[in-house]
Amino acid sequence: MRFQRLRGFQDIAGDEARRFAAFTRTARRVFRCFGFEELETPVVEEKALFTRALGTETDVVQKEMYAFTDRSKTEVALRPEGTAGIVRAYLENNFDKTRGLAKFFYAGPMFRSERPQAGRLRQFHQIGVEILGTESPLSDAETIHCLDVLLKTWGIEGHEIKLNNLGTFEERGHFREVLKKYFKPHEKALCEDCRERLSKNVFRILDCKVASCRPWIEKSPLIGEHLSEKSREHFARVCAALDAAGVRYTLAPRIVRGLDYYTKTVFEVTHAALGAQDALAAGGRYDHLIESFGGAPAGAVGFAVGVERILMVPVAEERPARHFSFFIVTLGAAAAEKGFKLLSELRERHLPASMDFEAKSLKSQMRSADKSGSRYVVILGDDEIAKGMFVLKDMESGTQKELSWQDAVEKLEDLVPSPLRGEG
Numbered sequence: 001m002r003f004q005r006l007r008g009f010q011d012i013a014g015d016e017a018r019r020f021a022a023f024t025r026t027a028r029r030v031f032r033c034f035g036f037e038e039l040e041t042p043v044v045e046e047k048a049l050f051t052r053a054l055g056t057e058t059d060v061v062q063k064e065m066y067a068f069t070d071r072s073k074t075e076v077a078l079r080p081e082g083t084a085g086i087v088r089a090y091l092e093n094n095f096d097k098t099r100g101l102a103k104f105f106y107a108g109p110m111f112r113s114e115r116p117q118a119g120r121l122r123q124f125h126q127i128g129v130e131i132l133g134t135e136s137p138l139s140d141a142e143t144i145h146c147l148d149v150l151l152k153t154w155g156i157e158g159h160e161i162k163l164n165n166l167g168t169f170e171e172r173g174h175f176r177e178v179l180k181k182y183f184k185p186h187e188k189a190l191c192e193d194c195r196e197r198l199s200k201n202v203f204r205i206l207d208c209k210v211a212s213c214r215p216w217i218e219k220s221p222l223i224g225e226h227l228s229e230k231s232r233e234h235f236a237r238v239c240a241a242l243d244a245a246g247v248r249y250t251l252a253p254r255i256v257r258g259l260d261y262y263t264k265t266v267f268e269v270t271h272a273a274l275g276a277q278d279a280l281a282a283g284g285r286y287d288h289l290i291e292s293f294g295g296a297p298a299g300a301v302g303f304a305v306g307v308e309r310i311l312m313v314p315v316a317e318e319r320p321a322r323h324f325s326f327f328i329v330t331l332g333a334a335a336a337e338k339g340f341k342l343l344s345e346l347r348e349r350h351l352p353a354s355m356d357f358e359a360k361s362l363k364s365q366m367r368s369a370d371k372s373g374s375r376y377v378v379i380l381g382d383d384e385i386a387k388g389m390f391v392l393k394d395m396e397s398g399t400q401k402e403l404s405w406q407d408a409v410e411k412l413e414d415l416v417p418s419p420l421r422g423e424g
């Protein structure tokens with residue numbers, strides 16, 4: 001009996017796994033510079049947490065949640081996103097009282113039962129940040145700047161940050177009616193989905209890609225023209241702070257986002273290297289969520305990147321072709337024993353090392369060494385043991401030399417640049 005993975009679910013192996021881990025490391029490093037600390041929340045939460053946060057009429061809640069009743073008869077769901085869990089944890093751990101302002105990052109799998117296609121999975125991974133307990137426009141700018149630095153540090157160029165202002169919850173509510181009034185007379189010209197959206201979630205019409213809907217969407221009223229002075233002032237300060245930080249963005253007055261919790265600043269980052277699913281990351285402010293989960297009114301802002309999508313964007317090789325690790329090749333039982341001792345000592349020092357225990361011919365071991373991508377090969381045979389030496393081959397330059405066995409581990413350790421030690 002052979003099993004297959006489910007549609008929309010992936011195994012992450014080989015080079016993909018290495019790049020995945022490298023991106024996660026880069027993100028952690030950048031987030032720490034911006035003062036975020038890690039908060040890991042469970043993959044399974046009460047279903048109502050997501051319904052409440054994301055909105056009952058959103059696609060995620062209506063069609064895409066992996067929800068079920070567990071053995072204790074609790075309605076639960078696999079998390080479709082990370083923000084709702086972070087807000088729950090912020091309140092449940094009393095961080096609102098003990099810290100007020102809190103800055104968290106998270107990384108992990110999310111689940112949405114969408115129709116799978118390139119860049120759209122049912123289990124995907126997000127890495128994100130959330131700043132809770134502030135209404136400052138500088139926090140919006142800090143969040144977007146952090147995302148820009150992360151993408152640039154990873155080597156991505158040519159991404160576009162699209163920004164919009166959705167105003168307060170009340171203003172958005174009012175604009176919903178403006179949009180309904182505008183689209184109603186054109187109802188017959190809209191696609192079937194948009195006709196349904198007209199009564200259920202009119203904002204989603206603005207995202208519709210169907211050709212017959214586009215002309216009406218392109219002439220639709222703009223939310224920015226229906227906002228209060230205060231909301232516009234907030235947004236102007238976000239833009240000014242981004243200008244000061246040197247972050248390039250474009251204004252996209254019809255971006256509304258697919259989740260209901262957003263207020264004021266929203267953004268999406270797209271890249272031309274991706275196909276139809278071109279959003280690398282997205283986020284925004286959600287000034288009502290903390291209150292709607294029972295906390296005192298407080299603002300919050302954050303973003304999440306889709307890791308699989310990030311890895312679809314070609315970047316200049318971020319690591320050397322051969323990683324700084326060692327492969328130990330041995331000939332004969334005595335050499336195998338000595339080689340194993342060296343292997344263990346290297347690993348104790350967090351220096352990545354491997355060895356072929358099947359101990360086949362020199363040629364086949366050298367082939368394994370090459371395949372492993374190791375930068376250095378240590379060769380140990382009876383001759384070398386008798387002389388108290390070993391051979392060190394640099395696989396990048398192809399050169400080799402004989403070195404004395406004395407202090408072999410220290411000599412090998414010195415070959416690895418210290419920031420890379422333990423990284424393989």
Ligand code: HAM
Binds near residue numbers: 119122
């Ligand atoms: P989102 O726009 O739903 O926002 O997702 C953020 C990112 O996750 C997307 O831009 C995309 O890169 C990735 N993503 C979403 N769905 C899929 C999928 N089916 N397959 C692959 N990648 C996907 C949120 O989730 C919000 N929680 C972001 C946020 C944080 N807002 C405030 N704080």
